[in-house]
Amino acid sequence: MNVKINRKLCVIVVLGASVTCTAAIANKPEPVHYENLKVLPRDISSHDLQSIMADDFEDGLGVTCGFCHANAKDGHGLDFVSDAKPEKEITRQMMRMTIGINKKYFKLKHPGIGNQALVVSCITCHKGQPFPDAATGNN
Template sequence: MKLKTIPVKINRKLLVIAFLAASISVTAAATINQPEPVHYENLKVLPKDISAHDLQSIMADDFEDGLGVTCGFCHANSKNGHGLDFVSDAKPEKEITRQMMRMTIGINKKYFKLKHPKIGNAALVVSCETCHKGQAFPDGKL
């Protein structure tokens, strides 16, 4: 017995509507899943809109490696005893760090003619590592 095949016509309008619906769904899903930008408090030298990646890079590569310290060197313990209070200015080392960042930015601007030097930028000629060489105190003394 021979079966007849019936050609199926695809309605162009239906195809366009389906494509648009799929496009809108994908776009909406991508928009919903985007993380909200992080807003850091108490940044006085670093840009207020710095990305989490850039901030982590500066803290780990510039400060931890350049000074041979961990986060607790500049950041105070939280009052509840769990972790660090990154907003607090309780430790004087945090303000000293800000002064050092301003100093290196100034040196790079004045002597090396960098127009917009930023902490963490590989183009900086003078950085934490220049003087500290992996030690918390450049001369090795307290």
């Protein structure tokens, strides 16, 4: 009798675990793939993207989204995919530069934008302003 109960218990546990695993896999949200990301990973999470935009760009440069992103053609909101504004490409160049500086001079293995370990970031030079004062080093 003990053997029958153990077999039944084993079958129930295995079936329960299978159903739980299947449900967990089925409920996993599909990763978001953003269009036209050239420096940041295309599969970046919405949370990480928002953090980078708020912490690195809004705080570091004292700007809002419209500084780099063009207005939508229909006049409602912004067109985040568009490259119409030159500031967007300049930002990409600055991100690559920042990554390069952190990798070369501070030996960071994964100096991605938004990484808290970055020694040099937007705010290092910009100090909360859209344009750093390169001539005097003051903002």
